Amino acid sequence: xxxxxxxxxxxxxxxxxxxxxxxxxxxxxxxxxxxxxxxxxxxxxxxxxxxxxxxxxxxxxxxxxxxxxxxxxxxxxxxxxxxxxxxxxxxxxxxxxxxxxxxxxxxxxxxxxxxxxxxxxxxxxxxxxxxxxxxxxxxxxxxxxxxxxxxxxxxxxxxxxxxxxxxxxxxxxxxxxxxxxxxxxxxxxxxxxxxxxxxxxxxxxxxxxxxxxxxxxxxxxxxxxxxxxxxxxxxxxxxxxxxxxxxxxxxxxxxxxxxxxxxxxxxxxxxxxxxxxxxxxxxxxxxxxxxxxxxxxxxxxxxxxxxxxxxxxxxxxxxxxxxxxxxxxxxxxx
Numbered sequence: 001x002x003x004x005x006x007x008x009x010x011x012x013x014x015x016x017x018x019x020x021x022x023x024x025x026x027x028x029x030x031x032x033x034x035x036x037x038x039x040x041x042x043x044x045x046x047x048x049x050x051x052x053x054x055x056x057x058x059x060x061x062x063x064x065x066x067x068x069x070x071x072x073x074x075x076x077x078x079x080x081x082x083x084x085x086x087x088x089x090x091x092x093x094x095x096x097x098x099x100x101x102x103x104x105x106x107x108x109x110x111x112x113x114x115x116x117x118x119x120x121x122x123x124x125x126x127x128x129x130x131x132x133x134x135x136x137x138x139x140x141x142x143x144x145x146x147x148x149x150x151x152x153x154x155x156x157x158x159x160x161x162x163x164x165x166x167x168x169x170x171x172x173x174x175x176x177x178x179x180x181x182x183x184x185x186x187x188x189x190x191x192x193x194x195x196x197x198x199x200x201x202x203x204x205x206x207x208x209x210x211x212x213x214x215x216x217x218x219x220x221x222x223x224x225x226x227x228x229x230x231x232x233x234x235x236x237x238x239x240x241x242x243x244x245x246x247x248x249x250x251x252x253x254x255x256x257x258x259x260x261x262x263x264x265x266x267x268x269x270x271x272x273x274x275x276x277x278x279x280x281x282x283x284x285x286x287x288x289x290x291x292x293x294x295x296x297x298x299x300x301x302x303x304x305x306x307x308x309x310x311x312x313x314x315x316x317x318x319x320x321x322x323x324x325x326x327x328x329x330x331x332x333x334x
Contacts, residue, residue, distance in 0.1 A: 004072045004113055004249050006031030011070040013037045013101055014077025016047055018208040019118060021199040022242035023074055024051065024058070030246060033057045037066055037077070046200040067104045072249045073115040075101050078166060086151045090162035098166045102173045105183065112183040114255060116248045118241075121191040121234065121260065123164040125300055127156075134303040135189070135258045139164045171258075184255040186248045190241050191234035191262050191302070195321055196328035204334050218273045218322075219284055219329070229291055232267040232299035237316040247311040254310050262302045263315035268294065272322045281326040283333075 004010070010027050014020050015036025027034050028051060036058065038044050051058040067073065078094045098117060105112055125133045126141040142160035146153045153161075167187060174185040194214045201207055204215055217228070244261045248254045266272075270290035279285055307313065 003252050003255075004032070007033070008071035008113075009033040009035060009069060010249065011035045011037070011066050011073045013073070013075045013097075014039075016044075016199055017076060018197060018199055018201075018211060019193060019238055019241050020074075020076040021047070021050070021197075022195075022238050023076060023245045025198065026239075026242040026246055027074075028054045028057060035066055035070060050198070064104045064108060067101070067108045067112065069111055070109070071111055071113050073101065073105060073109075073112065074118070074245045074249070075115060076118040076245075078118070078163070084155055084158045087146055087153070087158055087161075090158050091146075091165060094162040094166040095169050098170050099173055102170060102185075106177055106181050109181070109183060112181075114184050114186060114249050116186045116188060116245055116254075117167065117170050118245070119167040119170075119187045119189045119258075120163040121189050121262065121300075121302065122160040123167045124189055124260065124302070127160075132301045132303050133260075135260055135306055138168070167258075186254045186256070187258045188241070188244055188248055189258065189260045190236045190244075191300070192236070192266070193238050193241055194235055194325060195238035195316075196324050197238075214269065214325070215329070215334070218269050218326075219281075219287065219334075225291060228268060228270060229294045232265060234262045234264065234300055234302055235266040235318070235321070236261055236263045237321045240313060240315050244307075244311055244313055247313060251310055257306070257310060259307045259310060260302050260304055261307050261311070261313070262304050264318070265299060265301070266318060267299060269322070272318055273326060276319065276323055276326070279326070280323050281330040283330055284326075 010032050012020055012024050012034055015024050016038045024034050024036055034057065036047060038047065075098060077097055084090045105115055123139050124137050126139055139160050142157045142164055145157040146161045170185065170187065192210050194210060197211060207215060268290045270288055274287050274290060
């Protein structure tokens with residue numbers, strides 16, 4: 001499939017989100033025009049104000065109309081929280097939102113070349129399984145848990161199942177319709193996404209789930225030793241996720257591919273924060289202390305060779321992510 005080039009127009013769904021706002025900025029910085037979709041007028045005003053320096057290169061619209069005239073779609077909109085009371089809170093919006101935008105693309109995407117969907121490593125890994133996960137793996141465990149336990153399933157299982165089912169639905173739609181459409185599909189699977197925020201967030205209570213967890217672990221005293229020495233996963237900087245969306249639409253080889261994007265594992269993030277000198281957040285001196293005597297391990301492993309081969313992205317380091325995020329918190333007075 002032909003790929004996009006600067007000057008083309010990209011539709012970004014859920015454009016006011018933590019990841020999506022960075023995606024919008026990255027496309028604009030690289031010379032693309034961007035059309036964003038949001039759910040409410042107040043979110044729309046923040047985006048218009050944020051990107052007014054790009055003039056008419058940023059605009060907004062709703063799915064059926066929004067796909068008309070665009071050359072690519074970055075579908076980032078999907079709920080992410082770990083305490084859902086019911087399956088319907090997550091499964092429906094995740095699956096229906098993904099399928100809806102693909103249906104709109106099939107119906108009105110005459111100029112469309114590619115759709116990239118933001119999925120997650122939540123649809124790849126199975127918790128408790130000791131292996132190196134790759135793009136061939138699917139989180140069938142989470143699907144079994146929600147089928148067996150329904151609304152009583154753990155909150156994280158509900159979220160992981162929503163991402164798995166939404167991504168499966170995307171691939172099923174694409175495979176069923178690819179002979180009748182002119183565009184192809186690429187899916188990105190990031191793990192935990194951290195980093196500084198540029199979306200409309202006025203307090204730590206309004207942070208998205210991953211950023212809130214990072215904030216509480218690094219800056220809020222009271223986390224138990226068990227939590228700090230057991231919790232861990234893989235991570236990626238939000239700015240690298242944004243760059244990956246651009247690359248997934250520009251690189252021809254990304255078409256038809258499911259791609260894990262991960263910078264590596266994180267463990268005891270409080271230790272990484274304490275190692276920075278001078279501290280980027282002097283208002284929080286001293287920072288909560290971690291447990292440097294605890295032997296670290298890789299809590300989850302992903303094979304990222306496909307992403308390296310196709311996208312060629314150089315990831316930001318854990319130290320850069322930590323420094324820039326703490327500096328952002330300091331600037332906001334958090």
